[in-house]
Amino acid sequence: MPTSLNKLRRQILHAVASAQEGHAPSALSILDLVYCWFSKEFETKRDKDIFLLSKGHASLAMYVVLASCNLLDVTEVEAYCQKGSLLGGHPDSRKVPLLQISSGSLGHGLPIAVGRAMASQLREIQRTTYVLVGDGELNEGTNWEALLVASSRKISGICVILDANGSTERAIELTDIKIKFQSFGFEVREIDGHNHESILESYSWAGERDRSVIVARTIKGFGVPLMENNPEWHHKFPKISEIDEMLDLS
Amino acid sequence: MRKDFTKIVSEIFNQDPRVMLFLGDIGVYGFRELIESDPNRAINMGTLEQAMIGIAAGAAQEKLVPVVHTIAPFIVERALEQIKIDFAYQGLGGNLITVGASFDYSKLGCTHHCPADITTLLNIPNIKIFVPGNGKEFERLFKNNYSSGYLNYFRLSEHQHEFEFDEHLPLSTVKVGSKATVIAVGPILREVMLASADLDLRIMYCNEISQIESALAESLWQSQKIIIVEPYYSGGLFLSNLSFFNSFHVPILQIGVRRKFLTEYCSYEEMLKLAELDSGSIRKQLIEFAFDGENP
Numbered sequence: 001m002p003t004s005l006n007k008l009r010r011q012i013l014h015a016v017a018s019a020q021e022g023h024a025p026s027a028l029s030i031l032d033l034v035y036c037w038f039s040k041e042f043e044t045k046r047d048k049d050i051f052l053l054s055k056g057h058a059s060l061a062m063y064v065v066l067a068s069c070n071l072l073d074v075t076e077v078e079a080y081c082q083k084g085s086l087l088g089g090h091p092d093s094r095k096v097p098l099l100q101i102s103s104g105s106l107g108h109g110l111p112i113a114v115g116r117a118m119a120s121q122l123r124e125i126q127r128t129t130y131v132l133v134g135d136g137e138l139n140e141g142t143n144w145e146a147l148l149v150a151s152s153r154k155i156s157g158i159c160v161i162l163d164a165n166g167s168t169e170r171a172i173e174l175t176d177i178k179i180k181f182q183s184f185g186f187e188v189r190e191i192d193g194h195n196h197e198s199i200l201e202s203y204s205w206a207g208e209r210d211r212s213v214i215v216a217r218t219i220k221g222f223g224v225p226l227m228e229n230n231p232e233w234h235h236k237f238p239k240i241s242e243i244d245e246m247l248d249l250s
Numbered sequence: 251m252r253k254d255f256t257k258i259v260s261e262i263f264n265q266d267p268r269v270m271l272f273l274g275d276i277g278v279y280g281f282r283e284l285i286e287s288d289p290n291r292a293i294n295m296g297t298l299e300q301a302m303i304g305i306a307a308g309a310a311q312e313k314l315v316p317v318v319h320t321i322a323p324f325i326v327e328r329a330l331e332q333i334k335i336d337f338a339y340q341g342l343g344g345n346l347i348t349v350g351a352s353f354d355y356s357k358l359g360c361t362h363h364c365p366a367d368i369t370t371l372l373n374i375p376n377i378k379i380f381v382p383g384n385g386k387e388f389e390r391l392f393k394n395n396y397s398s399g400y401l402n403y404f405r406l407s408e409h410q411h412e413f414e415f416d417e418h419l420p421l422s423t424v425k426v427g428s429k430a431t432v433i434a435v436g437p438i439l440r441e442v443m444l445a446s447a448d449l450d451l452r453i454m455y456c457n458e459i460s461q462i463e464s465a466l467a468e469s470l471w472q473s474q475k476i477i478i479v480e481p482y483y484s485g486g487l488f489l490s491n492l493s494f495f496n497s498f499h500v501p502i503l504q505i506g507v508r509r510k511f512l513t514e515y516c517s518y519e520e521m522l523k524l525a526e527l528d529s530g531s532i533r534k535q536l537i538e539f540a541f542d543g544e545n546p
Contacts, residue, residue, distance in 0.1 A: 094341055101311075102340050105331060111301040112336060115308020122270070122290050123312065142332075145301030153293070 005031055008064040009223045010247055011077060015060055017240045019081035021089050025221035025233050026058035029165045029193075030132060033216055034061045036199040037130065038069050045204055048127040050116065052100050054109020055134040055163065056090040062099060063087050071098055107140025109133055110160065114146045117158040128207045132161040135177070136168035150211055151185040159206035160186070160213045163193065165220040170231070181213040193218035223247075251406045252349055254385025256280035258392055259317055259347070263292065268397070270309050274299050274320025276349065303329040303346075307336035310344050315397050321355070322348035322364035322405065326371060333401070338376040343399040345392070351407035351437075352482050352507050356521040365507040365525075368459060368486040371403055379403045379459040381436030381481070384410035387457050390418055407481070409518060411440035413455070420456055427451040430475035430540035435459070438481040441522070444529035446536055449546050451477075459486045462494055473500060475540055479532060480506040503539045505532060 008031060016022035030053075036042060037051050053062050063080065066072035079085040086095045090104030103109050113131035120127050133143065150158055160181070168174055178188045187209050191198040193216030206212040220234075221227030224246050238246060256277065263269045263284055271292040273281060284292035295302045299320060306316035318325065325346055326333070337344055348367070355362035371377050378400045382388035388404065395402050415422045424439065431452045434442040439455050446453060452473070462470070470476065476498065478487050484506025488495055495502060507525045514524055522528040526535075537546055 094339075102335065105335055108304055108332065108336055111304025111332075112308040112311070114301070115305035115310075116312055117308075118290070118305065119270070119309040119312030119314050122314070142300045142304060145298035146305065148298065149295065149301060149305060 005035060006223065006247060008035070008068060010243065011064045011067075012060045013224065013238060013243045013246065014240065015063070015077055015080040017238050017243060018078075020237045021081050022060055022237065023057040023089070023235055024060065024224070024237075025227045025230070026055065026134070027060035028222045028224060028227065029218045029220045030055070030058050030163050031061045031065070031222070032194045032196060033132060033161055033163065033199060033218070034065045035068075036196050037203060038065050038071070039200070041200050042203055045207060048125060049207065050100055050127065050129050052103075052109050052113050052116075052129065052131040053091065054101075054103050054113075054131055055106065055137055056103030058134070058163075059087070059089070059091040059099075059103075062091065066098060072096065106134070106137040107142040110143045111146040113158060114150050114155060117150070117155050118153070120157060121155065126157075128157045128159055130159045130161055130203070130206070132163060134167065135162060135164045135174050136171075138162075138174060139168060139172055147181070147184040147186070154185075154210070156210035158211055159203075159209070162213060162215045163218055164215050165218040166229070167220055167234075177215060181215075186211045186213045188213045188215060190215040190217065192216075194222055251382065251385045251388060251408060251410055252277075252280070254388055255347065255406055258389045260284060262393065262396060263288075263317075266315065266397070267291075268313065268315045270306070270314045270316050272302050272306050272316060272318045274302055274318070274324060276320045297324070299324045300329045300332050303332035304336050306344055307332070307340065307342050310337070310342040311340075316344040317347060317396070318345065319347045319349075321350040321362060322367050323350070323362065326364060326367040330370065333371070333377075334374045337401045338374045341376060343397070343401060345396050345402045345404065347404040347406060349406050349408070351405060351409075353512060353521045353525070354408045354518065356518045357515050359515065360511050360513060363512065365482045367403075367405060368480070368482045369489065372459070372486060372489050377401045377403055379405070379486070381405045381457050381459065383436045383439055383455070383457050384412065386414065391457065394418070405436070405482075407437050409440070410437045411443070413439060413443075415455070420458060420460060420462055422455045423452065424455050425451070425453040427453070429546070430477055430536075431470060431473040432477045432479060432536065433487065435478070435480045435487060438479050438527065441527060441529045441532055442479050445533035449533075449536060449540070451536065451540060456487070459490050462491050470498075475501050475503070477503045477505065477536060477539060480504070481527065483507050483509055501539070503535070505535055
């Protein structure tokens with residue numbers, strides 16, 4: 001069980017417990033993916049690249065990572081969801097431009113990412129637009145519309161990071177995901193979404209490709225055993241007094 | 251108006267490299283030269299309207315000026331959430347230009363009608379709504395606003411009025427009169443003028459659904475009655491000026507497309523009658539309201 005990000009996990013749980021709002025398991029699912037993108041190890045490679053979080057309900061992962069990189073004041077994370085705070089249950093990019101997009105309703109990030117990639121191409125900016133989407137989010141047809149555009153117009157510089165935590169399986173099972181993306185002309189790599197070495201390597205790999213998908217196999221609620229793959233916790237909030245015990249189990 | 255639209259947008263497209271044109275498989279023939287000469291900037295996106303709006307918003311985030319075009323319901327009703335979140339909530343500028351209006355495609359059925367567009371979009375903040383009455387008005391409105399940083403909605407119709415106004419005013423006076431003030435919005439001015447040529451009514455005109463400026467409002471204060479005639483579901487101008495109209499202690503009549511599915515397949519003129527927006531129906535309503543039904 002990785003412990004390096006336990007401080008950030010604690011911040012996520014604390015924010016959710018204080019606000020009695022938020023989606024902690026979703027944030028924990030993508031925490032490693034977000035952390036690696038903003039990490040110093042990837043800093044020299046990402047250059048002008050941008051990162052969009054489409055599954056906005058997992059925004060706490062973004063908040064704590066940005067704060068850990070000193071890109072966001074940690075007091076803002078502590079004020080999560082309070083009146084006047086910059087950070088809420090879903091991100092508002094007008095309040096914090098670094099967040100890039102205001103997401104929350106699913107299926108919006110990938111079309112916007114394709115638009116940004118198309119515009120970057122038009123403006124001759126060499127960059128990769130990374131967009132993190134959830135596997136449940138792929139139920140939304142706009143994602144497939146956007147993939148169709150990216151494919152047919154041969155858009156370059158786009159990477160879909162898929163948080164494949166299996167959360168959609170109880171509704172619509174997403175079978176043969178690799179084949180689905182490949183059929184849209186995307187190169188696909190599957191990784192362990194909690195293994196930092198694999199994540200960093202796949203980000204570099206994607207940066208050298210026109211259209212790529214990183215299928216990151218993750219565990220919803222990762223690092224907090226009580227929450228792991230437990231749908232009950234999707235939108236449930238612990239008490240502050242419970243946090244130590246929840247993390248000690250890990 | 252559609253030919254004017256193609257000409258004007260092409261002109262601006264050629265002048266301003268920030269403009270990016272997205273077509274929802276509509277108007278493609280008219281823009282064929284742009285699509286051939288600049289295929290990365292003038293794009294037929296096909297019929298994926300929701301993603302098209304999101305993609306256009308992404309382009310706007312990269313400081314480009316998107317112009318998105320297709321038939322009204324396929325943008326306004328199908329992609330409403332994308333308009334709301336991707337553009338309006340994120341405060342991005344761009345241009346949505348639709349054709350079809352309420353029922354220009356009167357022989358194609360209700361799937362292609364969009365009398366609800368204006369009142370629907372008014373529920374979303376940060377949108378500027380324009381209802382040009384003819385091609386010249388569209389030219390002035392588009393050139394003045396396309397890169398304003400706001401999200402603009404231009405509602406084009408195949409049917410237009412022939413009046414010309416020297417300058418763009420929120421409210422222009424078309425005809426003087428004393429019994430009531432009629433405010434006509436966009437192309438419906440044609441029917442309003444036909445309906446009221448011999449009536450003692452003041453006719454005013456606007457093509458932007460915005461707040462009525464206080465200076466112009468003063469003349470309205472003198473009115474005993476106000477009638478608003480709109481070529482879509484009524485309420486657009488009233489909703490935009492709720493506090494203003496609420497401050498009046500005079501009767502206000504709103505005339506617009508009847509809120510029901512107009513299921514007949516027929517000519518546009520016949521559809522106007524079904525919607526009770528032809529000059530005869532409007533005249534009847536004007537007399538009933540402004541003259542208490544008595545012969546004016």
